[in-house]
Amino acid sequence: MDQFHLMNVFVATGEEASFARAARRLDLSPAAVTRAIAALEELLGVKLLQRTTRHVRLTEAGQRYLDDSRTILASLEEANQAAAGINAAPRGNLSVTAPVLFGKLFVMPGIVQFLDTYPEVDVSAWFLDRVVNLVDEGIDVAVRIGHLPDSGLKAARVGQVRRVLCAAPAYLDRHGVPANPADLSRHTIISANHMSPRVEWKFGAQDNPTTVRLHARLTVTSNDAAITAAVAGLGICRLLSYQVADDVAAGRLRILLAEHEEPPWPVHVVHREGKFGSSKVRYFIDLLVAHLRAHPYVNSSIVAAGETMN
Secondary structure (H helix, E strand, O other), rough: HHHHHHHHHHHHHHHHHOOHHHHHHHHHOHHHHHHHHHHHHHHHHOOOOEEEOOEEEHHHHHHHHHHHHHHHHHHHHHHHHHHHHHOOOOEEEEEEEEHHHHHHHHHHHHHHHHHHHHOOEEEEEOOOOOOHHHHHHOEEEEEEEEOOEEEEEEEEEEEEOOOEEEEHHHHHHHHOOOOOOOHHHOOOEEEEEEOOEEEEEEEEOOEEEEEEEEOOOOOEEEHHHHHHHHOOOOOEEEHHHHHHHHEEEOOOEEEHHHHHHHOEEEEEEEHHHOOOHHHHHHHHHHHHHHHHHHHHHHHHOOOOOOOOOO
């Protein structure tokens, strides 16, 4: 029996955790599914599934084989598409993830342009302030801010951003401008993205940073809320440069202690494409990489002269 057919039946059974549901999904009889699984286990000489009267569970070997089978079948489909010329016309669903504000400001314009250009593609955009596992959650393309861990994913660096301190000119007129990180203890602190009033901000070189422990007068879970409070003159907040770039350019916020900043954080477009790659993913990556590399908020200090106060 064709091993690719056996693998396809096994993947459906493992994902559905049911012979009956796998049969319906593949338009086969339950008996045919049972025979295929038995033939595959005999071929491999290992038990892949634990069967009970109600459930089908993967063995440890079965889980490993399921992951490998998915990869092999996806590569086979990509090879078939490439040979058939389907890659010339992007189609199907594309899934993309990025941090919330970055996605809104920089990724969404690329998505809109892509959808306008390729009418047979649908896009699912997941803008989340957490790291999404591309393999486990079935995501095609991601934007990652920060240093990447070692993985099997492919990445294109598109720029960098800074972690910056900022405050409104009105606040600085009332309370003065901090000259060094230690001065921050005398200022009102706005903290974003965690719900503890205790704040630890690091400054300087990555291998030998200076840590300043502070108390947040206002703690919020939204970067937008922190920016609103800072623009209103409440105090000093720390955010990524692209998040406050428009407010800095308009003079609503000023950057503080730029000479004490950590090294910039790299920005990458990450994907899990195989050897052949589908056209929808390739074309979208090309568009997004070009768009981000050309954007001044991703590839330069955030605004022109006069941004810093020290």
